[in-house]
Structures are given as C-alpha cells and as structure tokens.
Amino acid sequence: MLQGTLDMLILKTLTLGPMHGYAIVRRIHQVTEDVLQIEEGSLYPALHRMQRRGWIEAEWGTSENNRRAKYYRLTSVGRRQLQTEVSIWERLSRATEKVLGLEPDGA
Amino acid sequence: MSGWIPSKKSLRPPDPAKRLELERDIEEELRFHLDMRALDNQAAGMDPTVAHADALSRFGDVDQVKAQCLHIQQNHPWHRLTEVAHSVGMLTLGIGGVCVVFLVLNAVLFRLPLTYQENHDWLAVWWQHEDGTMTSNSSLQDFLVWQEEQHVFEHMTLAQYYSVSLASAGRIPARGRVKQVSRGYFAQHGVAPVLGRGFLPEEYDVGAAPVAVLSYDLWQRRYQGKHDVLDDSLLINNTPHAIVGVMPADFQMYYQTDAFAPFTFAPGQAGAERKYLAAGRLRAGVTQATAADALQALHGADDPVWRIKLRSVQDVYGEPVRSQLFVYLGLMTLLLLLACMHVFRQHWSRLMLRQKSWIQGVGTSWGASPLLVGLIEALLVALAGGLLGLGVARLMVNSLLGPLLGDFAHLFDIHIDARVLCFALSLSVMLGLAMGLWPFIVLRKRTGARTRSSSQGRRTEGALLALEIALALVLLVTAGLMGRSLLDRHNTELGFDPGSMLTTPMVISGPQYATGRTQAAYFAEVFSRLDTLQGVQAASLTLVLPGIDPQPRVSIFLEKQAPATAQQAVHFNVVGTDYLDMMGVALRRGRLFEPEDAGSAVGVTVINEAMATHLWPGQDPVGQHLFLNNPSRERVEVIGVVGNVQQGGWHPEATPAMYGLYWRVGGGAMHLVVKAEIDPQMLVASIEETLRSIDKQVPLEPLAPMEGILARQARTDFLFVAVFMVLGLVALAMAALSLRRSLIHAVHLRSREIGMRRLLGATTYDVQLLALRPFLGRLAAGVAIGLIGAALITPFFVGLLFEGDPLDPVAYASGALLLAGALLVVACASARKAAHLDPILALRYG
Numbered sequence: 037m038l039q040g041t042l043d044m045l046i047l048k049t050l051t052l053g054p055m056h057g058y059a060i061v062r063r064i065h066q067v068t069e070d071v072l073q074i075e076e077g078s079l080y081p082a083l084h085r086m087q088r089r090g091w092i093e094a095e096w097g098t099s100e101n102n103r104r105a106k107y108y109r110l111t112s113v114g115r116r117q118l119q120t121e122v123s124i125w126e127r128l129s130r131a132t133e134k135v136l137g138l139e140p141d142g143a
Numbered sequence: 144m145s146g147w148i149p150s151k152k153s154l155r156p157p158d159p160a161k162r163l164e165l166e167r168d169i170e171e172e173l174r175f176h177l178d179m180r181a182l183d184n185q186a187a188g189m190d191p192t193v194a195h196a197d198a199l200s201r202f203g204d205v206d207q208v209k210a211q212c213l214h215i216q217q218n219h220p221w222h223r224l225t226e227v228a229h230s231v232g233m234l235t236l237g238i239g240g241v242c243v244v245f246l247v248l249n250a251v252l253f254r255l256p257l258t259y260q261e262n263h264d265w266l267a268v269w270w271q272h273e274d275g276t277m278t279s280n281s282s283l284q285d286f287l288v289w290q291e292e293q294h295v296f297e298h299m300t301l302a303q304y305y306s307v308s309l310a311s312a313g314r315i316p317a318r319g320r321v322k323q324v325s326r327g328y329f330a331q332h333g334v335a336p337v338l339g340r341g342f343l344p345e346e347y348d349v350g351a352a353p354v355a356v357l358s359y360d361l362w363q364r365r366y367q368g369k370h371d372v373l374d375d376s377l378l379i380n381n382t383p384h385a386i387v388g389v390m391p392a393d394f395q396m397y398y399q400t401d402a403f404a405p406f407t408f409a410p411g412q413a414g415a416e417r418k419y420l421a422a423g424r425l426r427a428g429v430t431q432a433t434a435a436d437a438l439q440a441l442h443g444a445d446d447p448v449w450r451i452k453l454r455s456v457q458d459v460y461g462e463p464v465r466s467q468l469f470v471y472l473g474l475m476t477l478l479l480l481l482a483c484m485h486v487f488r489q490h491w492s493r494l495m496l497r498q499k500s501w502i503q504g505v506g507t508s509w510g511a512s513p514l515l516v517g518l519i520e521a522l523l524v525a526l527a528g529g530l531l532g533l534g535v536a537r538l539m540v541n542s543l544l545g546p547l548l549g550d551f552a553h554l555f556d557i558h559i560d561a562r563v564l565c566f567a568l569s570l571s572v573m574l575g576l577a578m579g580l581w582p583f584i585v586l587r588k589r590t591g592a593r594t595r596s597s598s599q600g601r602r603t604e605g606a607l608l609a610l611e612i613a614l615a616l617v618l619l620v621t622a623g624l625m626g627r628s629l630l631d632r633h634n635t636e637l638g639f640d641p642g643s644m645l646t647t648p649m650v651i652s653g654p655q656y657a658t659g660r661t662q663a664a665y666f667a668e669v670f671s672r673l674d675t676l677q678g679v680q681a682a683s684l685t686l687v688l689p690g691i692d693p694q695p696r697v698s699i700f701l702e703k704q705a706p707a708t709a710q711q712a713v714h715f716n717v718v719g720t721d722y723l724d725m726m727g728v729a730l731r732r733g734r735l736f737e738p739e740d741a742g743s744a745v746g747v748t749v750i751n752e753a754m755a756t757h758l759w760p761g762q763d764p765v766g767q768h769l770f771l772n773n774p775s776r777e778r779v780e781v782i783g784v785v786g787n788v789q790q791g792g793w794h795p796e797a798t799p800a801m802y803g804l805y806w807r808v809g810g811g812a813m814h815l816v817v818k819a820e821i822d823p824q825m826l827v828a829s830i831e832e833t834l835r836s837i838d839k840q841v842p843l844e845p846l847a848p849m850e851g852i853l854a855r856q857a858r859t860d861f862l863f864v865a866v867f868m869v870l871g872l873v874a875l876a877m878a879a880l881s882l883r884r885s886l887i888h889a890v891h892l893r894s895r896e897i898g899m900r901r902l903l904g905a906t907t908y909d910v911q912l913l914a915l916r917p918f919l920g921r922l923a924a925g926v927a928i929g930l931i932g933a934a935l936i937t938p939f940f941v942g943l944l945f946e947g948d949p950l951d952p953v954a955y956a957s958g959a960l961l962l963a964g965a966l967l968v969v970a971c972a973s974a975r976k977a978a979h980l981d982p983i984l985a986l987r988y989g
Contacts, residue, residue, distance in 0.1 A: 057172065058179040076180070077203035080173065081211040088215060096168075099175070101182070106172045 234528025237482030296423030339388030521579030529571025612925025622871035659809030683719035733783030741806035754799035
C-alpha cells in the first residue's frame with residue numbers, strides 16, 4: 037500500500053461516524069472486498085499518530101457486544117486533511133491513468 | 144483528548160501513574176481487537192484455538208505495535224521540542240554567564256587599548272609602601288636623576304593629569320582632564336596623531352607658546368571632527384593653547400583624557416613632591432627586576448618605606464579588576480556546571496528510560512543508534528546553547544561593564560573576536576561531547592551486566608543531584624553574603640543628613656587662580672553671594688562627597704621625630720569651615736572649625752570617632768598633636784572629634800579619618816555643597832546664575848540633589864547584588880526541577896516494587912516515605928557539601944564582592960533553610976503522586 041494511503045482510508049471510513057479500530061479494519065475489508073489486505077496491527081500506530089496530530093479524537097465507549105472499546109471520531113482538522121489527501125490521490129491516479137493510456141488526453 | 148498543540152499537562156515530565164494508565168489503555172485496545180477478530184473467526188466456523196491464532200497472525204507483532212503506540216503517545220514532537228528548548232535554555236544561561244565574563248577578561252588581558260598594544264616592554268614606575276599599598280606617584284626630583292643617570296630604559300617619560308576648565312572660542316567652559324607629557328611621550332608609545340603633529344622639542348621649553356593635542360573624543364565632541372581644528376585654539380584654564388594635533392580614537396589613557404599638553408618646568412621646581420607618573424621602555428636584555436633595582440639605587444637603596452616596583456600596562460590595567468573578574472568567572476562556572484548537570488541528568492534519565500524499555504523487550508529498535516542520536520543531539524544542543532549564550536553575553540556585557548570594570552570601562556573595546564568565538568565553541572563542543580559520550584560508553588558496557596549497572600546508574604544520578612544541590616547552595620550563600628553586606632551598609636548610619644542638599648563639582652584653575660589665595664578668594668566671593676540668595680541656608684566645600692566617593696589617604700606621624708616606618712595611613716577630607724555643621728555631622732568632643740582657624744599659627748584638624756579610638760584609645764584626643772608626612776612634618780592639633788561618616792564603596796565599617804580646613808589646605812577641585820531652606824530644585828537656576836556672574840570662565844556642571852546622587856548609588860549597588868540574587872534563585876529553581884524529575888523517574892523505575900508493597904498492605908504514607916527516603920539522603924549530602932564548599936570558597940570573595948564575615952552564620956543558615964525547605968516541598972509533592980499509583984497497574988505494567 038502506498039505511503040499515506042492507510043491514513044486516507046481510515047479518515048474516509050471515519051466520515052461514516054465514530055468507530056473502534058476493529059470496526060475500521062472490518063469496514064475497509066468489506067468496502068474493498070478484501071482486495072486491500074493490511075496487517076491489522078499497523079492500523080493502531082497510524083490511529084495514535086493521527087490522534088496526536090489532531091485529525092481524530094478518541095473516547096472510550098461500549099461496543100456492540102457490551103465491551104469497553106476505544107472509539108475514534110473525525111475532527112474538523114481531520115476532515116480538511118482528508119480533502120487534501122483525496123485531491124492529491126485524484127491528481128496522482130489521473131496522472132497514472134494517462135501514463136497507462138486508460139484516459140484520453142483532454143477528457 | 145490530545146490535539147496537535149499540547150496542553151500544559153503534556154509539557155510536564157512523564158508521570159509514572161500516567162504512563163501505566165497509557166500502557167493499560169493501549170493493551171486493552173489491542174486485546175479488544177484480537178478478541179473481536181477471534182469471535183468473528185469463530186462465527187465463520189473456526190475452532191477457538193485456530194480462531195485466536197489467526198487473529199494473532201493477521202495482527203502482526205503485538206508487542207511491537209504496543210511499543211510503537213506508546214512511543215507515539217509519549218514522544219509528541221512538541222514535547223520533545225520543549226525538552227530540547229529547556230536544555231538549550233539552560234546551557235544558554237550557563238554558557239552566556241561564563242561568556243559575559245570571558246568577553247571582559249579577553250578585553251582586559253588580551254585586547255589592550257591601541258596606546259599599549261605594541262608596548263609590552265613599556266613599564267610604569269610604581270612605589271610599594273611598606274604597609275603594602277601601591278602608588279604610581281613619583282617625584283620630579285627622582286625623575287630628573289633617573290633621566291640623567293639610568294641605563295636600563297631606552298627613554299623615560301613623565302606625565303601628570305590635572306583637572307581643568309576647557310573652552311573653545313565662544314563656548315561655555317566645561318570641566319575636563321589634561322595630561323601633561325614630557326618629551327618623547329607619543330614617540331615612545333609608537334602612536335602618531337591622526338591629524339597634525341605631536342609636540343616639537345622647543346614647545347617643552349619654559350615660556351614657549353602653549354600648544355595642545357586633542358583626544359579623538361574631544362575633537363569629535365567639541366569640533367565635530369573638523370579638519371580645520373588645527374587653525375583653532377583651546378582655552379585650558381582660560382589660557383589659549385594652539386591645537387597642533389589630534390590623537391587616534393584608540394589612544395586611551397588610564398583616566399579619560401581630553402587633551403595633552405607639554406610638560407614644562409623650571410629647573411628650580413624639581414621638588415620631592417610625589418605627583419607624577421614616570422614610565423619608560425626597557426632596553427633589550429634588561430629584566431624588570433634589574434631595572435627596578437637600578438632605579439631604586441638612584442632614588443636611595445636604603446629607603447626603608449618605599450620600594451620601586453615596575454609594572455607593565457597589563458599589570459596596571461588588569462590587576463585592579465583581574466582578581467574580581469576571576470571571581471565572577473568562578474561563580475559563572477558554578478552556574479554553568481549546575482546547568483550542565485541539569486541538562487546532563489535530563490539526558491541521562493531519558494536514556495535510562497529507553498534502557499528500561501529495551502531490557503523489558505518492549506521495543507526492538509533500541510540499540511546503538513538511539514545512543515548515537517543522543518550524542519548528536521547533545522552536541523547540537525550544546526552548540527545551540529553556546530551560540531545563543533554568546534549572543535546573550537554580547538547583549539548583556541555593555542550593561543555589566545560598569546559594575547565589572549568600574550572606572551576602567553572606557554579603556555576597552557568589548558566585542559566578539561576569534562578568541563571569544565573559539566572559547567564559546569570549544570566550551571560547547573566539550574560539554575556536548577561529555578554529555579553525549581559518557582552515557583553512550585556506560586550504556587554500551589551495560590549490555591553484559593544489566594542489573595549491576597542499573598543500580599550504578601541510580602547512584603550516578605543520585606550523586607549528580609547531590610552536586611546540583613550543593614552548587615545551588617554555594618550560589619545562594621554567596622548571594623546571601625552579598626545581600627547581608629548591602630543590608631549592613633544600608634543599616635549603617637550615614638553620619639550626615641543629605642536632605643535639602645545640592646552639590647556640584649567645581650574646578651577653578653588657570654592663571655588667575657594659580658595660588659591658593661586667589662582660589663580661596665573666589666570661593667569666599669561665592670559664599671558671600673550665596674549667603675544673600677533667598678532660600679539658601681548655608682553653603683560650604685568638600686573635597687570628597689560623603690557616602691559616594693572613597694576618601695583619599697594620607698600618612699601621619701604621632702611624633703615629629705618618629706622614623707618613617709612609624710607612619711600611619713588615615714583617610715582624609717578637605718572641607719569648608721561650616722561643612723561639618725551644615726551636613727549635620729555629630730560633634731562628639733571639642734569643637735568644629737571656626738573662621739579664626741584659617742589664620743591660626745598651628746594647623747588644626749577634626750577627626751572622626753574611629754580615628755580617636757584607633758590612635759588614642761581611652762584618652763581624650765582633643766588637644767593632641769599629630770604630624771603630616773610632608774618635608775616639614777607640619778604639626779596639626781586635634782580640635783574636635785565628630786561622628787563617623789559613611790564613605791563610598793563596600794565598606795560599612797567606619798575607618799579612621801581626619802578633616803582639614805580648606806582655607807589652610809587649599810585645593811582647586813572641590814565640591815560645592817548648598818543647603819536649601821526651600822525645595823532645592825527651585826534654587827538650582829539662581830545658584831547657577833550667581834556662579835556665572837562671579838566668573839563665567841569657571842566650568843559649571845549641573846547642580847544635583849545629594850539625596851538623588853545617594854539614591855542612584857544605592858540603586859547601582861542593589862542592581863549588582865540583585866544579579867547575584869537572581870543567579871542564586873535560578874540555581875535553586877534548577878535544583879528543584881532536577882529533584883522533581885529525578886524523584887518521578889525513580890518512582891517509575893520502582894513502580895513494580897511500589898505496587899507489590901501496596902498490595903502487601905503498605906499505606907500511602909509508607910509509599911511516600913519509600914519514595915522520599917533516598918532523596919532525603921541526597922538532599923542532606925547536597926546541603927552538607929554545599930555548606931562546606933561555600934565555607935571554602937567565599938573567603939576568597941571578601942573585599943571583592945562583599946565586606947564582612949565570609950562565614951556569616953545568618954547567610955549560611957538562611958541559604959540552607961531556603962534551599963532545603965523549597966526542595967522538601969517539591970519532593971513531598973512529587974512523592975504524593977507515587978503514593979497514588981494503582982497497585983494492580985503498577986504490578987502489571989510497571
């Protein structure tokens with residue numbers, strides 16, 4: 037996975053609402069139909085780093101099976117960061133498609 | 144929740160309880176993930192064991208993830224930044240303090256004024272009295288003999304400073320200082336005028352047209368640096384002197400000098416009066432001692448009182464301030480040591496924490512590289528501290544020049560040269576290497592003997608803390624002694640009443656005031672006019688202002704025929720008839736001066752109580768006689784004893800002093816003192832007008848209230864002491880911060896033990912005591928070392944920084960109590976946190 041892609045996927049997933057780490061992983065696997073296989077443990081350093089940067093906030097709550105779980109929520113800074121990362125991603129993917137001839141020039 | 148900008152809490156040192164909570168949270172979060180994955184696996188039909196193993200395999204290395212999360216949470220970039228800023232700030236303070244003094248020392252020791260740069264063999268003739276005091280005053284008689292007969296100097300010159308009235312055409316005269324120099328003076332110094340020329344040989348002849356060479360400063364001030372100044376003339380004591388040259392800006396004299404004039408004298412004038420500065424350049428191959436012996440032999444080898452000492456300009460300029468500067472350097476080095484220990488201990492604690500993580504296997508990435516990073520970090524921090532410190536020193540040095548160099552400040556051009564830069568950089572690199580390399584070496588050794596070295600590390604940290612406390616105490620005690628000295632001085636009776644007093648220095652000289660009689664006539668006219676001025680209660684004269692300037696000393700004998708060795712040195716002041724009464728100086732015995740004393744056959748003097756006790760203990764000094772150390776050994780009768788009057792400088796103790804009457808002794812440079820019946824400020828204009836109306840050629844300086852002058856002096860003294868007080872308090876704050884960090888760090892290292900004890904029934908009080916006990920020992924050791932250190936060091940500071948007892952128990956006790964009290968409060972507050980550690984968390988995650 038490209039550097040920074042995981043952050044973008046986590047931020048995008050959290051636009052749906054507060055989630056714990058496991059739910060984030062499950063959602064990414066569901067949406068990508070298990071195409072993006074990430075080592076689940078790598079999610080947590082990313083979550084803590086993003087929390088430190090103020091992109092997301094964490095709060096302890098109760099899970100669907102009644103256990104204590106840590107829920108992450110997107111902050112306004114995180115929303116802006118997501119927009120930035122998505123626009124970068126779009127530019128990058130359009131450029132890649134052009135190189136591969138998947139999109140005609142001037143389209 | 145934490146954002147990018149941390150709260151104040153995140154800037155505090157890591158709290159052991161918080162770290163344990165953080166570890167617990169991370170572990171619980173990861174455990175939840177693994178359990179949820181295992182449950183989903185089971186729901187998909189997996190065997191529980193396989194489901195769990197699959198969850199672990201999908202997750203990756205749990206311990207590594209935990210360590211990474213912990214590292215991220217604890218190493219917030221802002222937190223690291225504040226830690227680095229803290230270290231840099233400490234080193235800036237320490238290195239800056241040392242650099243301030245080094246900048247001045249560099250100037251005093253190595254950067255002589257241009258006048259003397261190429262004159263290492265230029266020696267001045269000084270005289271050492273048998274009582275150890277030194278004077279640079281030689282007699283014309285001696286000089287003429289030396290000039291004729293000596294063979295040890297290439298050439299000898301004579302010079303004399305004198306205060307004058309200076310004026311240029313159409314300008315109001317001002318007070319100034321002229322240096323009269325003998326033939327070859329400029330040439331011997333190897334410095335040529337920047338404009339015009341020096342003196343021609345014929346200009347030294349008696350009766351030659353008067354000429355003057357200006358100092359660069361006077362040329363700029365009075366003539367705006369104009370080149371046509373050579374067509375102009377300078378009125379020195381109302382006598383026109385043709386300006387023939389201007390000396391370079393760096394040609395600075397011992398005393399600030401406005402102009403130079405040729406030293407002329409009639410052959411009959413060569414007396415034994417000592418008031419000239421003799422100097423010369425040694426011949427090649429002649430040693431200083433040989434030259435001194437040669438001059439002494441010509442003067443009289445058998446003189447039991449005065450021995451000749453030849454002193455280089457570095458000795459002359461450097462000696463009065465060198466020892467004082469080394470004391471400041473020593474104190475600043477103590478502060479630097481304290482700052483280094485503080486930073487070093489912080490650096491060390493961080494490495495110890497990493498070491499603990501490494502031993503527990505939480506992290507797998509700790510190896511040599513973090514230590515290497517630590518070394519680079521230490522070097523960068525030290526360099527940043529050094530450069531910033533140098534910058535701060537440069538900014539501060541000018542404001543500290545006055546207190547550091549006193550009257551010599553004008554002589555030196557203080558700036559950062561290659562030597563100062565090298566000093567600051569090498570100091571920084573050495574500190575950086577010491578901080579970075581030592582933990583590196585020790586921790587590398589530790590891989591083989593972790594347990595033993597862990598306790599060794601704690602001992603090292605404990606010793607560092609005790610030393611920090613000791614250094615802080617030495618600085619506090621020094622500040623306390625200085626404060627005590629200032630307080631003593633403040634509490635000492637002035638011995639006079641400065642209220643409603645105005646004063647101004649007055650210099651009357653020149654052809655019309657060539658004799659004592661004409662000078663006295665001028666002042667008599669001043670007093671008769673001032674007496675009629677409304678609002679003036681009284682007016683008088685004094686040579687030295689009380690409470691501000693130190694009085695000069697004179698030698699006296701108790702018997703006319705006493706040998707030269709029996710002379711005694713006492714302070715001396717010349718005053719007007721009404722001065723003592725007007726100043727409110729208390730009369731203890733006998734009487735004060737009266738107008739008839741001016742014309743009496745026998746000289747009279749009034750002495751202070753200290754002199755009465757010193758010379759005639761248990762006797763009535765009134766009516767006693769003493770003899771002045773002049774060729775005729777003039778007899779003087781003591782007519783009265785007055786209370787002690789405080790003098791300037793750090794001398795709260797009263798010293799023997801005598802007063803002479805101006806109308807008998809004379810003197811051209813006096814202070815006029817006026818006592819006002821109304822607000823003194825309202826009298827300033829009318830007094831100045833009166834003085835101008837008598838003789839507008841006499842230079843007039845603004846009249847200032849005596850109380851204002853004393854207050855300014857007191858403020859300067861207070862600021863000087865305040866600098867050291869602040870240093871002491873900064874040292875105390877450093878020690879307190881170190882103690883707190885050290886205690887928290889120690890609690891973190893012992894968190895498992897604390898948890899176990901709590902579970903086994905230890906109370907919070909027991910745990911507090913457990914956490915405190917090792918620190919009480921370190922505190923006690925630090926205080927003991929500090930007290931001994933202060934007792935060993937401070938005696939060297941007496942007279943340089945303060946007067947009084949260097950072992951003053953009040954200063955020691957208050958310093959120790961302040962330090963111990965403040966540190967105990969900090970230690971108890973920190974130990975309370977240890978007592979509130981959750982025992983389960985401590986055991987599981989500690």
